[in-house]
Amino acid sequence: MSLEGRGxxxxxxxxxxxxxxxxxxxxxxxxxLLGLNGAGKTTLLKVLxxxxxxxxxxxxxxxKDLAGFTSRQRAREVSYLSQLPPRWEMTVEEYALLGAAPHLRWGQVPGRAFQQRAREVLRMLDLEEVARRxxxxxxxxxxxxAALAQCLVTDGTYLLLDEPTASLDVRRQHEFLQLLAVLVKKGKKGALVSVHDPNLALGYGGRVGVLSGERLLLLERRPGWERELEGLLRPDYGSALCWSEQGYFYWKTEGRE
Structure with missing residues (x-):
């Protein structure tokens, strides 16, 4: 099952x-996926x-042209996680079970198999203790x-995540992406994640896309690709963005070389 955008x-x-x-x-x-605010990262994810x-x-x-699929057919294979999951009045378990909706008929409730799937996913994501909160x-x-749990209950092939680390502290950012990397590899899923920090992309990603100057530029991981990424980002991020030979990007401040 492939997901491809052309032109x-x-x-x-x-x-x-x-x-x-x-x-x-x-x-x-x-x-x-990297790019400044307003570059169109959210729009690209929603289009895909x-x-x-x-x-x-x-x-x-x-x-096959995605436009020819029904919304339920699309949702079975492609899950989109927005920047800010809704603050609905439902429990974590109920929210996760919404991931079963693309597989159900109108008015049908999730059966035992989906309920078991939801419990397994919540346990895997360390949400079991707050399942009824x-x-x-x-x-x-x-x-x-919890939003990721809903996507995993759906169990589609592709995950499109819009700045999922934006509201997380540094520790939680890395814990979330470490978990996502394991899930992608084990579940043989494809994931495209928008972030602002290029170090997160370097630490966990395969390919990196940069939205800049009305273009999408793609980089494959290979020797020396960090310098290539630096060159792609600098027109928008500025010359203060620098690559350290110690293996990370940093923002050069006055008096620091």
Whole structure:
């Protein structure tokens, strides 16, 4: 099952975000998407998920135009996790079970198999102890994991995550991405994750996409690719963004070389 965007273009409020963007996601690979606010990261993820139509181009799921799928058919294979999961008045377990919806008929409730699946996912994500807690009483990190739990209950092939680490402290950011990397590899899922910190992309990703100057630029992991990424980011991030030979990006401040 493949997910591919070909020649995608998007316009928002009369402004062209990007054009002729093409990428193919592969099962078992964790990819990252970088770019400034307003570059169109959220829009690209929504287009790939079938939640927004592209201005130009086509999204293909298993070689077929995604526009020809029903919303339920799309949701069975492609899950989208928004920046801020909703603060609905339901328990964590109930929220996770919403992931069964694409597999059910209208009005049908999740059966034992999905209930068992939800319990297993909550246990795996260390949410078992808060399963009956209202989701609006969770911390930011717990809410993000609950949203991921819903995606995993659906058990589709692709995960599209929009800045899932934005509300997390440094420790929780790494814990979340470590967990995601394991899930992607074990479950043979493909994931595309938007972030702002290039170090997160370097630490956990395979390929990295950069949205800049109305283009999507893709980099494969290979020797010396960190310098290539630095070159792609500097036009937008500025010359203060520097690559250290010790293996990380840093922001050069006055008096520091």
């Amino acid at each position: 995608l273009s998007a316009v928002l409020a009369g402004h062209r975000l990007w054009s002729q963007a093409s990428l193919a996601l592969r099962p078992g690979e964790l990819c990252f 998920a079938g939640l927004l139509p592209p201005q130009e181009g086509t999204v293909l799921l298993d070689g 209202p989701i609006d009483r969770l911390s930011g990190g717990e809410r993000q994991r």
